[in-house]
Amino acid sequence: MRIFSGIQPTGRKHLGNYIGAIEQYVAYQDRGEAIYCIVDLHATTVPYEPALLRERLYDTAAVLLAAGLDPARCIFFRQGDVPEHTELTWLLSSVTAFGDLNRMHQFKEKAGAQRDLVSAGLFTYPILMAADVLAYRADQVPVGDDQRQHIELMRDIAQRFNARFAPDAATPPLVVPQGVYREIGARIMDLQEPERKMSTTGGTEQGTVLVLDEPKTIERRFRRAVTDSGSEIRRAPEKPGISNLIEILAAVRGSDFASVESDFADARYGDFKLAVAAAVIERLRPVQERYAELRPDETALEAILTAGAEKAHAIAAPVVAEVRELMGVGPNPRRSGPDS
Numbered sequence: 001m002r003i004f005s006g007i008q009p010t011g012r013k014h015l016g017n018y019i020g021a022i023e024q025y026v027a028y029q030d031r032g033e034a035i036y037c038i039v040d041l042h043a044t045t046v047p048y049e050p051a052l053l054r055e056r057l058y059d060t061a062a063v064l065l066a067a068g069l070d071p072a073r074c075i076f077f078r079q080g081d082v083p084e085h086t087e088l089t090w091l092l093s094s095v096t097a098f099g100d101l102n103r104m105h106q107f108k109e110k111a112g113a114q115r116d117l118v119s120a121g122l123f124t125y126p127i128l129m130a131a132d133v134l135a136y137r138a139d140q141v142p143v144g145d146d147q148r149q150h151i152e153l154m155r156d157i158a159q160r161f162n163a164r165f166a167p168d169a170a171t172p173p174l175v176v177p178q179g180v181y182r183e184i185g186a187r188i189m190d191l192q193e194p195e196r197k198m199s200t201t202g203g204t205e206q207g208t209v210l211v212l213d214e215p216k217t218i219e220r221r222f223r224r225a226v227t228d229s230g231s232e233i234r235r236a237p238e239k240p241g242i243s244n245l246i247e248i249l250a251a252v253r254g255s256d257f258a259s260v261e262s263d264f265a266d267a268r269y270g271d272f273k274l275a276v277a278a279a280v281i282e283r284l285r286p287v288q289e290r291y292a293e294l295r296p297d298e299t300a301l302e303a304i305l306t307a308g309a310e311k312a313h314a315i316a317a318p319v320v321a322e323v324r325e326l327m328g329v330g331p332n333p334r335r336s337g338p339d340s
């Protein structure tokens with residue numbers, strides 16, 4: 001089984017990224033051939049500073065390695081190092097419906113947040129994401145809940161490509177991938193506005209816990225987390241703040257909602273919030289320590305990413321060559337060679 005996922009080098013990684021995605025990446029290294037990519041090309045679709053993008057890329061690489069990605073057990077690389085991603089994006093754009101792109105929630109949200117330019121890249125972002133996965137014929141894509149619509153679209157793109165260009169193939173050229181979502185922790189919400197997902201771009205600063213935040217900052221964020229007027233620690237639609245805290249603690253402990261609810265049946269909100277903060281601080285402490293060791297050595301980070309890109313390229317190149325050939329573009333395999 002092959003696994004693929006990608007993460008943006010924008011902003012700073014937060015607890016939602018960590019619980020919803022990064023922990024899954026680490027676990028999936030033992031479940032198959034895992035391929036993970038930092039998507040620098042995706043990061044160019046909104047306004048950004050080139051020098052800062054490079055900094056954030058190293059930050060993100062160091063966070064992922066600190067969290068447990070092991071280059072000996074997975075392929076870890078930078079998207080922009082492997083040109084097959086961009087080529088396949090163009091090829092797949094011919095089997096992507098404009099109407100489908102136009103329905104993407106993330107496009108609407110991000111387009112609405114732009115002051116000046118809404119780039120065409122922001123609109124075609126989901127095709128690049130489809131190309132990321134389809135270039136590796138990946139079977140499973142571990143992601144957070146907010147990526148569901150993008151995953152559905154990449155499945156449609158793969159199916160449409162197979163039906164259009166290889167209708168009779170015994171083995172379809174592109175694998176139709178499946179999204180995999182954590183049962184608990186696929187959607188971590190903002191601590192201040194628990195109706196919104198935690199995010200460094202769309203959420204509140206006070207309601208966002210960063211992987212690299214100091215323990216006292218983390219504690220403060222949880223202590224001030226919005227709850228409701230009741231006093232019971234249980235999950236309910238009218239208690240989004242408490243429900244989110246229960247979900248965070250269950251995910252961090254690797255337990256379930258019921259055991260968190262029963263452990264805190266007699267607790268007050270204040271004590272419960274401090275317990276969640278303590279668990280998160282403990283979970284992030286080793287990641288932060290390891291990050292401090294890894295981040296300064298950019299040469300070592302580059303070496304890991306470059307070696308990963310070579311391995312990624314070796315997998316993606318023949319897949320993209322086959323796509324090109326099936327579409328009838330590029331070098332003609334029947335007319336190449338010394339006699340042609």
Ligand code: TYM
Binds near residue numbers: 129
């Ligand atoms: P990105 O960089 O925004 O987020 C990285 C991962 O974190 C998950 N996530 C969350 N999970 C739970 N709760 C939250 N509040 C939360 N916020 C973010 C995301 O679902 C994601 O899994 N388009 C993707 C990057 C991408 C990609 C790919 C993913 C590019 N190519 C190919 C999978 C396969 C993105 O922007 O993720």
